[in-house]
Amino acid sequence: MPSKDSFKSKSTLTAAGKTYTYYSLEAAAKNGGLGDVSRLPAALKVLLENMLRFEDGLTVNEDDIRAFGEWADKGGQNPREIAYRPARVLMQDFTGVPAVVDLAAMRDGIKALGGSAKKINPLVPVDLVIDHSVMIDEFGTPRAFQANVDLEYERNMERYTFLKWGQKAFNNFRVVPPGTGICHQVNLEYLAQTIWSAPNEAGELVAYPDTLVGTDSHTTMVNGLAVLGWGVGGIEAEAAMLGQPVSMLIPEVVGFKVTGAMTEGVTATDLVLKVVQMLRKHGVVNKFVEFYGPGLDNMPLADRATIANMAPEYGATCGFFPIDDETIRYLRQTGRDEDRIALVEAYAKQNGFWRGADYAPVYTSTLHLDLGDVVPAISGPKRPQDHVALDAAAQVFGEYIHGLRKPAKAPELQKSEMTEEGGAPAPASIPGDEMGPGRGRVDGQDYILNDGSVVIASITSCTNTSNPYVLIGAGLVARKARALGLTRKPWVKTSLAPGSQVVSEYLNAAGLQEDLDALGFNLVGYGCTTCIGNSGPLAPEISKSINENDLVAVSVLSGNRNFEGRISPDVRANYLASPPLVVAYAIAGDMNIDITKDAIGTSKDGKPVYLKDIWPTTKEIADMVHATVTRQMFMSKYADVFKGDEKWQGVQTTDAETYDWPVSSTYIQNPPYFRGMSAEKGDIHPIKGARVLALLGDMITTDHISPAGSFKANSPAGKYLTERQVPVKDFNSYGSRRGNHEIMMRGTFANIRIKNEMLDGVEGGYTLGPDGEQTSIYDAAMAWIDKGVPLVIIGGIEYGAGSSRDWAAKGTNLLGVKAVIAESFERIHRSNLVGMGVIPFEFIGEGRKSLDLKGTETFDIEGLGNDIRPLSTVPCKITYADGTVKTIQIKCRIDTEIEVDYVKHGGVLHYVLRDLVRAS
Template structure:
């Protein structure tokens, strides 16, 4: 009930929740004598700072173990490159406090603000190649940070508020500085992103971030100062004070007491009420003349969907199918339909260019999900895709959004092959390994393959929600029998 009161819930609702919990036996005071089938013991003193990565949210790594894991290594090389005026190996090109799932906790945001304050007091600065941003999930974050005087501290280090919605976590970090982007290309630089989001699958965060690490908001700020993932964040010096003493992470990391004091003093129920109550004043919203949407035929953001008409509404034969792709294990929805920035040389970029949009307005795949003509061009467009049908002269799988057109046997860009099969009205099948469709429950991961003409996907295993989405789109998910593989 403390949380409900803090976030501005009405007393009647707080009382109702308490009465319900007590009536159903879920009130904590009543559970002291509860008996459990298993008792798990967890020593809180063993909890340390962690990141997750470099390409899966479940790959947790303690920051103290980054060196042993081969991540925080070769810092001398990175620093030497920096002295030469170059971006360092492992450069953090994106540092983002993002995602409503993380920034909805005031303690996380306040911790970032306090770390920024201490860093500013010691004269620490963000590295110039780091694109930093702050996108809380709620406008309340601005209110308590402003009252606590912490928002200017974050802004000084480059973490000004850019939006109140999904941004970097969903691949919408925006374009890099052209000079930085070109250096990454010219040097084939190993560059990374550090963000406080909840997904970091291959190719999701940014096309030029080869890998991405999930971290808490204060750690994101620290990595913006460090500038490279090669930096051992627990040991290496972020800078040196006027007396030549090293400044490390522990010198600027806020204590629990400091965080509690700010949260207790500056996070108030009135802030939540001022933001959320007006959202439900529907009578004040502008009323449309008609309840029907006025479809605009040239829009690249929202277009009348085709799912209930034409070939898509016809019966599936599930005969004479050709394989579009043979994929391995752990294919994520980011492989199937990425949400990140649209590049000019991509199929979607070429389409938007023909529609008259300048490259700076391409935005991301996720923002065009209401226009199937743009969104379907993201199907299997992840540059990290490994289609086992596409191999080099040595038999090695070639990485990229590629497919082999049959019966010709020509290897082409995935969309070009899909478009050819669509013209031929060729039914398709995808074969995959275990855990097909894991990650975000992205609708276009199912819509895209259906529009491409895929009628069946046979895999060693499916992620539950994605399997349901496939069924909803009319794609038949089939699973190999136990012991059988692709």
């Protein structure tokens, strides 16, 4: 539908000899009395342009547009609900497979309601990048890459067959095959255009900002290229694909001023870990962050993308960088068409999106960082925001171990752990031959593991593998270490999983891959590996030693997530670090070493080697990047990006418009969401007699809730597969089986580190069943469902933090949970719960502790009639096990009118499906 253009903003511009129509913010301000919109941050200008272009009088009206004109005058805030339409959708295969499963199920559903299956198609372009399925089974050998690819296809052929069917069956849907790269890096280096162009109904070529939503929270990485994008749940992404606007409030925008330049030896990873710490402390949940200031003139786009990538870790919706000269340079270097580059520059300058020397918009609040204050650092052992200066890392780790070992098995060891007065606790495990808590022998090996042994060192994840400066830096560390005769410690599992094939091109061109290989950092695959739990198994004897001796083993990875239980079931302490530091820690092999001043190894001449001996200078790195990273590399590697290798080309599928669900498949199953669905929506009813399925603490992440990583034979998911004669070696991961709801609902709330406060000190996915006995959360949920009893989840602060995992909401729904009552929610998960018809509530003034909740209570939530308003306060009656009754007020976190409608329909997909049937 063409815009009403009430503000007469439609204009034209010329770039590279072509004429484009565009929606001018200056014209809208002048003709419509919007005020000085030049004061808006560039990120908000993107939203304003979207409103002007999609003004239809229904979903977008004049008042929505005027709200942007008032934003700066109201101190950088005006939280009006708007309907935002991103230009495209990006998916990775873990979250993409269930989205395509849902689309396929919707085709069946619409046929059952008398509609046409062909009505179910993405209405905006969708790119799905298969990047989350490769696992590191083999490492440290020249054949590691091919061996892991072969296993990937063997394990995932059912999923790949299904995705190839989707590629044929659906319009506007492209698949980037396995072995190409990580979705965010492919997006940054190839898919994103910064300014998009497309013909409208009148045949005019319209230019507009490139925008997207993605089914992975790190979609934000492309904000570094001035492309507004963020992660949404798979459910919300499916709605966007099907033409539904993203309902959101006009956000506050935190300005992050950058000045100065980084000092010698400091990397982009050190910078981003500092930014995460600062923004977490400031509080930016549900807010945009925009970076500005003269320091950006010294910041290459690769570093900007590294910072933008970790917006989920600092809690913001996005971390945006405006268009400037560096944007143009990067577009040219990565092989974008010259006409596109000319359009980006012309549009940005003509429509007020350009960051010049005088760029100084109004922000809701601001922070400031002098880049010269950034020091080398890591983050861990459990959260990305746990910033630790590198020179304090060993001491802080020692304190962490001391806290864990305090109720020690050997009291005399506790005494010896303490240093002199005024000192810090020392690690429980000092190298030597004596055994005791925190130490363990390894079968068949001549080394001993201890608390702090680094057993995984992985260069992985979109955060850093898109950045040639830190990857070249890692290669130079390997080169210098190799020249001195150093290598990794034998207990360290090393891996290199680049974000795109271009990385291999420039590492090979620089001769650095050979050096990395010599230290065990052979190519293991192009995908998101260790960071999502696809680290693969440790050597059996190492795993055995860790578990039998209850060791706190360590992983060091160049990723963005280090939550408990995420990286490996054998590893409890996980540290985020720059790729060069990953290599250094592989050589050191122990977190107890102060890597800034202790020797990390011995040279072939028998001399101690220190980190400073192998650390490259900033100039060495920059010179090699400029000499080896070329435009031609990007153009060559992305020339035929959708074709895939011979294996992908050999995947056979059908041309049917609906999917023929294989009954015996353990990977792909038709979900139950649309079975027996009526043609009309239902009502919202009070929740009566609900019981608690789990009583959870603060910072329960979607990693705790959503199935991820490996699982064991005695788990509910393992039993399901065993009953179907699937051997343990073929279990694969939860992520690879996201297309089978039977597996995923059994793995919801099954994380090995989750702690249900209904149980005393028990870790893992357990709760109390109707009989009062401990059982798995899945089995308890099924037992309550059989009794017809609704369920609630009780949570603490920032419930649902972490990745945009749709199954955290889908699984919650399928377990019979009608409501989640928490002290606060993170943005994506709250939206996902609503999208699945589960109602989120927030405690007001009280919480699970002040209410003395034990999980044995019964909950009655009133005030949920059809006239419920967004953000209403409703009464909740709590009946305790002893019969005591207390009624409290809780806030209903159905935030917008459209979300009220979603819940009435039973979820957003039901809403869309009924809408399409009516339109048939």
